[in-house]
Amino acid sequence: MPVAVCALSHSPLIGFNHPAKAVEERVEKVFEHARGFIAAFDPDLVVLFAPDHYNGFFYDMMPPFCIGTRATALGDYDTPAGELSVAKSARTLAKDVLAAGIDVAVSERMYVDHGFAQPLQLLFGGLDRVPVIPVFINSVAAPLCPVGRVRQLGTAIGHASAHLDEQRVLFLGSGGLSHDPPVPQLENATEEVAARLIDGRNPTPEERARRQARVIASGLDLAAGTSSMQPINPEWDQQFLDVVSAGELRLVDGWSTEWFAEQAGHSSHEVRTWIAAYAAMAARGKYVMNYRFYEPVPEWVAGFAVTTAVSADA
Numbered sequence: 001m002p003v004a005v006c007a008l009s010h011s012p013l014i015g016f017n018h019p020a021k022a023v024e025e026r027v028e029k030v031f032e033h034a035r036g037f038i039a040a041f042d043p044d045l046v047v048l049f050a051p052d053h054y055n056g057f058f059y060d061m062m063p064p065f066c067i068g069t070r071a072t073a074l075g076d077y078d079t080p081a082g083e084l085s086v087a088k089s090a091r092t093l094a095k096d097v098l099a100a101g102i103d104v105a106v107s108e109r110m111y112v113d114h115g116f117a118q119p120l121q122l123l124f125g126g127l128d129r130v131p132v133i134p135v136f137i138n139s140v141a142a143p144l145c146p147v148g149r150v151r152q153l154g155t156a157i158g159h160a161s162a163h164l165d166e167q168r169v170l171f172l173g174s175g176g177l178s179h180d181p182p183v184p185q186l187e188n189a190t191e192e193v194a195a196r197l198i199d200g201r202n203p204t205p206e207e208r209a210r211r212q213a214r215v216i217a218s219g220l221d222l223a224a225g226t227s228s229m230q231p232i233n234p235e236w237d238q239q240f241l242d243v244v245s246a247g248e249l250r251l252v253d254g255w256s257t258e259w260f261a262e263q264a265g266h267s268s269h270e271v272r273t274w275i276a277a278y279a280a281m282a283a284r285g286k287y288v289m290n291y292r293f294y295e296p297v298p299e300w301v302a303g304f305a306v307t308t309a310v311s312a313d314a
């Protein structure tokens with residue numbers, strides 16, 4: 001039963017902010033490569049690991065992990081809105097992961113943002129083109145669980161995936177790498193911001209537009225060198241890719257959340273989605289990372305990486 005991985009950064013600023021033409025052309029070729037890889041693999045199920053940015057998940061009920069048995073994308077930053085075609089096997093997967101001792105939450109009404117919608121749009125051309133099991137991994141709302149637990153979640157999902165009806169499973173990770181966009185934090189938040197983080201569902205179009213404009217402007221500032229945001233850390237990013245490429249995922253168990261934030265910015269926790277995707281792959285046997293692209297793109301506030309992997313014996 002063949003399995004594969006595609007893990008990639010997302011950025012909602014793609015299409016809003018424009019880096020040098022050569023960069024945009026390079027990245028478009030990289031997406032084309034990833035689309036070709038996935039088309040050739042021809043998955044009948046995608047297990048999609050992604051974070052949220054206070055659009056679908058809030059502090060009124062913030063789980064470390066959540067499997068969506070149904071899911072709707074909100075359509076932030078002009079990403080597509082609507083239902084994902086969640087596979088029936090999502091329920092089986094949740095049951096098996098819980099039986100393996102990983103306390104994953106389950107949602108029959110999971111709302112997801114660009115973290116899920118962008119890779120589905122870029123790689124498949126829409127939200128409903130392929131059966132998917134969406135797996136939310138909290139990567140912004142402190143306190144976060146130890147990153148080793150994310151590895152274990154991935155491992156449990158990998159093992160469980162071997163018993164599903166679907167035969168060809170793509171583990172898809174969305175997020176990272178080093179970046180520090182202006183996502184608010186509950187600690188030291190004003191009452192107004194705290195209220196939005198606790199239960200900020202259904203902002204008015206004006207509120208959403210204001211927030212998005214602020215994030216878009218932050219990318220231009222970062223590129224211009226006029227930002228107080230933490231810079232992208234290409235060395236950290238390459239080292240992370242080295243670890244994943246070498247299959248040394250157990251190393252992540254020694255990484256503290258503080259270390260991530262110091263080295264690579266608060267949103268670098270989004271690489272949790274990569275760790276889960278690659279751990280799931282590793283649970284199905286040795287893998288080889290057969291494609292690796294990396295480029296820091298400050299306009300998009302992203303250490304931008306795209307990787308794919310196949311089974312070593314494939």
Ligand SMILES: O=C(O)CCc1cccc(O)c1O
Nearest residue numbers: 010011053181183215300301
């Ligand atoms: O709108 C937000 O809250 C954050 C948006 C955002 C920006 C750059 C890179 C990301 O990965 C990301 O998610």
Ligand SMILES: [Fe+2]
Nearest residue numbers: 010115175270
């Ligand atoms: Fe993100």
